[in-house]
Amino acid sequence: MMSNNNNEYVIEVENLVVQYGTKRVLDNISFKVKKGEIFVILGGSGCGKSTLLRTLVGLIRPHSGKIIMFGKDVTTMSTQEQIEVRKRIGMCFQNSALFNSMTVGENVALPLKEHTRLAESTIEIMTQIKLDLVGLGGCAHLYPSQLSGGMKKRAGIARAMALDPEIIFYDEPSSGLDPIVAAGLDHLIRKMQNTFNLTSVVVTHDLESVQIIADRVCLLHAGKIIAIGDLKEMELNTDSYLRQFFTRTPNPEENQSSSAILDSFEDM
Amino acid sequence: MIRYFLGSIGRSFLNGVHSALVVCVLIMDTLNWLFLQPLLGRGLRWRSAVEHFVEYGFRSIPIVGLISLLVGIIMGMQSAYTLQQWGATIFIANLVGISALRELAPLMSAILITGRSGSAITAEIGTMKVSEEVDALMVMGLNPVKFLVVPKFLGMVIAVPCVTVLSMAIMIAGGFIVAVGILGIDFWAYFDQTASALVSKDLFSGMVKSVFFGLTICWVGIYRGFQVEGSAESVGKMTTSSVVTSIFTIIIVDLVWTTLFYFTE
Numbered sequence: 100m101m102s103n104n105n106n107e108y109v110i111e112v113e114n115l116v117v118q119y120g121t122k123r124v125l126d127n128i129s130f131k132v133k134k135g136e137i138f139v140i141l142g143g144s145g146c147g148k149s150t151l152l153r154t155l156v157g158l159i160r161p162h163s164g165k166i167i168m169f170g171k172d173v174t175t176m177s178t179q180e181q182i183e184v185r186k187r188i189g190m191c192f193q194n195s196a197l198f199n200s201m202t203v204g205e206n207v208a209l210p211l212k213e214h215t216r217l218a219e220s221t222i223e224i225m226t227q228i229k230l231d232l233v234g235l236g237g238c239a240h241l242y243p244s245q246l247s248g249g250m251k252k253r254a255g256i257a258r259a260m261a262l263d264p265e266i267i268f269y270d271e272p273s274s275g276l277d278p279i280v281a282a283g284l285d286h287l288i289r290k291m292q293n294t295f296n297l298t299s300v301v302v303t304h305d306l307e308s309v310q311i312i313a314d315r316v317c318l319l320h321a322g323k324i325i326a327i328g329d330l331k332e333m334e335l336n337t338d339s340y341l342r343q344f345f346t347r348t349p350n351p352e353e354n355q356s357s358s359a360i361l362d363s364f365e366d367m
Numbered sequence: 368m369i370r371y372f373l374g375s376i377g378r379s380f381l382n383g384v385h386s387a388l389v390v391c392v393l394i395m396d397t398l399n400w401l402f403l404q405p406l407l408g409r410g411l412r413w414r415s416a417v418e419h420f421v422e423y424g425f426r427s428i429p430i431v432g433l434i435s436l437l438v439g440i441i442m443g444m445q446s447a448y449t450l451q452q453w454g455a456t457i458f459i460a461n462l463v464g465i466s467a468l469r470e471l472a473p474l475m476s477a478i479l480i481t482g483r484s485g486s487a488i489t490a491e492i493g494t495m496k497v498s499e500e501v502d503a504l505m506v507m508g509l510n511p512v513k514f515l516v517v518p519k520f521l522g523m524v525i526a527v528p529c530v531t532v533l534s535m536a537i538m539i540a541g542g543f544i545v546a547v548g549i550l551g552i553d554f555w556a557y558f559d560q561t562a563s564a565l566v567s568k569d570l571f572s573g574m575v576k577s578v579f580f581g582l583t584i585c586w587v588g589i590y591r592g593f594q595v596e597g598s599a600e601s602v603g604k605m606t607t608s609s610v611v612t613s614i615f616t617i618i619i620v621d622l623v624w625t626t627l628f629y630f631t632e
Contacts, residue, residue, distance in 0.1 A: 185508035
């Protein structure tokens, strides 16, 4: 077992580079995630934040660099070791990615059935507990197509929580949801972190949910980290892109071109 | 111009080599999770395999049965057309029996199952890829080959030969209807003629073909399914392409086995 000192950081990313062909999507990314915090990866569309998350969970193989999780480099692991790491992490996908051919209950029970030797009845109880946790107690027998967007995301969280992971990754948890449901989800993410001392990594571009959930934030732009720190440090940062992002200011040239078209319509 | 032409030949050749390699890896992976890993205690998803067998085999019986009957009747009438001129209508039994067992029953069953289930395999895996379900499996530490491929593979490889046997019997029955019902040949004479015309090698060659047709449908369907990228449009494209590739490959496999059986009489 590792010493407490090492345990402080559960994820350490060093000089990570991801390329699609010759196109560099992530360029020399380094950051650390502390145990028990909610770390938010912010960024505009197409800045590589989803790629970063998918690289962290091992769906994309990095070109170079290290990802150290639980003290071991996951990029150089054997398949068997990787499976062991994956049992200790959970992921909530943007569109929840529930298995449509199974009921919600079966979805949550699947990792338990495959990775543990628990009895059927125990799995049933644990599934029920996980569903109660996210407020979907009565929905075990429903199919994902019968759920609303917010309920699907909650079911996705229940499934990610099935094996009691130590780290949970959220890909755009509030996208496509109305403000009330999104706020409910933010509180759920907070509650999970408080109750289970769960380390959470959240990818989002929703500034309002950042205010509620973030312990620390990193802002990604064009494959590079622009700023990293807590919300106060972000307020004080004077980087022009960061200021633009946090004040929701449109790009000047885009503003002009679009208004030129609109103006021409007005002339008609 | 020439450079462009040669370049496109080179590119398509490299693409071909690449997809052949991918299919080889897929085949190795499937066999690994089918034979090796269960021995190491990683289990096999039997229930899912049985469900797929029922879907690919049992549920396709009505349509395969109907088409086989019609093809049998057509073959009976077409051969009667020629054989009547020689007063040799009894040989309809040989013609229908041999062509059904050696060729038509395996081929018709395979093509029907391609259209019915090969396309469904591609669409299912493709949709799962688009909706990130395949990624979700991988993040959970579950192998997609074990979960998605092996049960479909088992179901298909068992279903196609079973359906083929049924199709053979029904096709011969179609010939019976023409010979006995329309041409008035004696029932038992036709039965004896059929029995004496067929040897076990006819059945064997048909069955060998059908097993390989099953493998083809399954692997092409799965390969095309995993090729889906990004959008729902891609699912549609790959499903079409799955059926076309599958039927084309089935004909090639058919040709190879027919040649082999022809030269090893």
